[in-house]
Amino acid sequence: MNTFELKDVAFSYSPDIQIFDGLDLSFDSRTTAIVGQNGAGKTTLVKLMKGLLKPSKGTLLIDGESIAKETAAQLSRRVGLVFQNPNDQIFKTNVLEEVMFGPLNIGMSRSEAEKAAREALQKVDLESKVDDNPYDLSLSERKLIALASILAMDTEMVIFDEPTMGQDFAGKEKIKAIIEELNTEGKLVLCILHDMDFAAEAFERTVVMNQGEIILDGQTRDVFSKKEVLEKAYLEQPYVTQIAHALGYNESFIHESELIAFLNKNA
């Protein structure tokens, strides 16, 4: 998959409140973060992309071809979505079976599915827990299992909904590594985030949504330098950017390492 496009998309849950009205957006090989306050329409957007919701107007295209006729289950071969709450999907009594559920659904044989599942669990560092009951693990580990269960399906596009919530530093680093790896494999990566620092650190492109509209879209560095527009969407700049600003530097920093290097040079 090279591109995922939304053209003139309109959607609403109830007739009097329009969520999207003529939304145009496209995703390409750049890793993309979507940020915005609660209720901005981020989750609705990815549900539309996943075929879980159908737009009332407009088209969604993968590599220029409309996906209007595909069901969510059919789309799941191509687009993977990692849900926020792992408890909404876990039902097997051991980790390996849980991760194999998706691959088996999209037609892999048992041995292929098991291989894919073990590889995915290795990526999230949970290969030692294959025989455990998922409900004996912690919430952050269950989140990683949910993530692995999508990775195992080997989809061309992976969408994450709030992957960093409830993860400690090590967990976040793991997720960051996975995102980079998916990107080098040539997959499209899209991520809904509330964590500006993580967005700044791990994504090439950032899209800011506010009340169903895109108010900023571009290179992560450029997006996070626009303090006024971010504030309008009730968002903060990443801490590094704020610190640099407080120190009186005009350059925009989005990585800690950049600022440290800059300070060392100028000290």
Place this chain on the structure above:
Amino acid sequence: MNTMTLYVEKDSPVHRLDPLVKLLYVFASIALTYILPEPLFIAGVLFVTLLLLVIGKVFRNSLPILTLSMFLIFSLVIVQGFFHPDNVTELFSIGPLVFYEEGLYVALVLVLRVLVMIGSFSVLILTTSPDEMVERLIKKGMSPRIGHVILSVLQLIPQMRATTSKITDAQRSRGMETEGSMLTRIKAFFPLMGPVVLNSLNETKERSIALEMRGFGSSTKKTFLNEEKQYPYNKLLAGIIIAIVILGIVWRVMV
């Protein structure tokens, strides 16, 4: 969040009545249909009940409930009309089956009684918010635990519906078909029900902890958030209802 309730929010004299008076009316009207099982008399009670529905501006809302009960009413008439043991006087016949007058009479009493039951329960349910009713009952000495059970059951079903749709989304994202043939639906059952049940159990546990954290189990006397509503004609109305029931009993014994 919408709860499982038939309550229709409107402003009417019936809405303003004390829930307990309405509850009393439910019991009294049903009791009366047993105390005086005369069609004409029960029809009178039914008339008053329907009048209350009209005054409460909920007559239209009670129609679906009455329609649902038509099945029961219809079968009552058929069974009693054809098969009541006292049947003697023939009304008409379909082939070998004979429909009798006595059975029709018995059926009439039963049908009217059913209508009174449905009608008076509708008065109570359609015009009383569950919150108001439970709070009133707790003030009268019902255990707050029972009150909580009643109210949480009303919330549980819509909540489970919401969880189920979230879980369906999550499993469909993993390539599970939920629509189609019977077999596909059966196969989809466990992946959907597993998380629903586990989530409900978890939620229940967390809810009970949260309630304890806020002192729900404490044995001190509880105060109420809402100011007590004033129900002006409370005692008078309750008195009238009780008087009518007593009059009915006296009438039955004397005549």
